[in-house]
Amino acid sequence: MPIFNFGSINIDNFYYLPHLPQPGETLNSDRYARQLGGKGANQSVAACRAGSVVTHVGAVGADGDWCLKALTDEGIGTQHVISLGGPTGHANIYVDRSAENSIVLVPGANRAMTWDAVRMGFTKAGPDDTLLLQNETSHVQKAAELGRAKGMRVVYSAAPFEAAAVEAVLPFCDIFVLNEVEAEQLSQALGVTIAEIDVPVVVITRGANGAVWRDQLNGQEINAPAFQVDPVDTTGAGDCFIGNLAAALDQGYDVKTSLRKASAASAIQVTREGTADVMPRADEVEAFLSERL
Template sequence: MTIYNLGSINIDHFYRVPHLPAPGETLAAESYTVGLGGKGANQSAAAAKAGARVVHIGAVGSDGTWAVDRLAGWGVDTRHIARLDTPSGHAIINVDAGGENAIVLFPGANWALPFSLIDAALAGAGPSDTLLLQNETAHQAEAAALARELGMRVIYSAAPFDIGAVQAVLENVTVLALNAVEADQLAAAMGIGLDLIDVPELLVTRGAEGAEWRSREGDRAVAAPVKVHAVDTTGAGDTFAGYFAAARDAGRPPAAALSLAGAAASLKVTRHGTADAIPTLDEVEAFRA
């Protein structure tokens, strides 16, 4: 059982600010740090820290070697990360005193990777494996179609939300993962209620209000919220997705996967940073205890 993640790799530039900047406002940052991020890298980090075997498929520029090394240090298989002659993706992240964030993203190498890289990475994949996808790389729809031909489970995080990207990939998605805002956007764009979106499994995270899962057959599970003091919500959804994928990959039922993923995301928001701040399975289990 292996999780293959066609995922973005970004260099995150964090600015601690007293409040999120208003239009036209120049604001002095209280601190500045650099870390590894990108929804793909975050999800690979989370799944690997949760104990799964993870193969990351992606691309960086010459400025991203340290990011690849960081993923490898957490046990992620990085053989299918290309080094391209273009800058790595990066994000400008403003985080306010309450832990909320505002992000500007430059896709860089994430949108320049060739499909041949994906084809080669999935050559040995099969029905016992999972493909993770997000809206931050090229070739999502093609990768999902290939994965379904191979019988893989496909978990798709529809973020950053784009209705065209969702529609292109939806027919090959096994688990559609959304946060509450994205769920409302998708329902509005498709003109139907959330329960009428035709996917085998739907996962909706609701931040401090917990999360819910439902199947096409009508089965449902809910993760109760965990009360914590949030200092940085960046990467919480990716932590949830990676832990959920790892738990399902390990054979845990949806309710147990939700509970574990919810605890991991709750612990993550008590820490500053993104991939580096995602907790290990031992830390999550101690937190739950």
């Protein structure tokens, strides 16, 4: 079944630095790179390279034609990516020599779409299709509600974290994905423990400590250990994990296998510099896993 992703499309500006800037500090960058990015685009590329049929719903600005072409060249359906006036969303990403990062986002076209334009992107969506959502666009709650009404599997990433946005989307969410920091922020903001979040499934990513899938109905947990690698850039690792997890579930794999594939994909991705451009392909993931049997 196809995956529909209503998500951000950004121009990622990478600055590779000796260390992350301190307040008031000016640094010379070791080097600079520009790539396609945004949590939405990253997840679409990850899922498509993992072998799923993906349609992206989103927007670019006047400077974003090359972003649209990059998505199309990947084989992603872009008929519902619209071009608007003003800038494409972009991110300034600072990466230090230990692979840690700091990111500043400008929403641009990602927050300028009308609901009618978004809604048209799901005309052909149906039961058992997958809907990917993140917090870098407008109309996320409405999209989640529409996905639920159509019987889609709604996979929602709580990033960038906004407590009000999360609270609004959760009633329409099937798989809720967040990292350890976001889990702590959510618990503090809503006054609930992870076990008390009222969704069918919560997935918590833990970086080098792996990930956990928690069935909220019965409390059962499935742990996915991380693969040990030497990271060079952790930017987009969560998006890689989510895109591959959604693709594996879409292709009918069980939860344990899907988590393992997603963990392998993100392990490969963090050994490369960049985001969408360096998402691994399905054959790379299979080769990686076969070496670790």
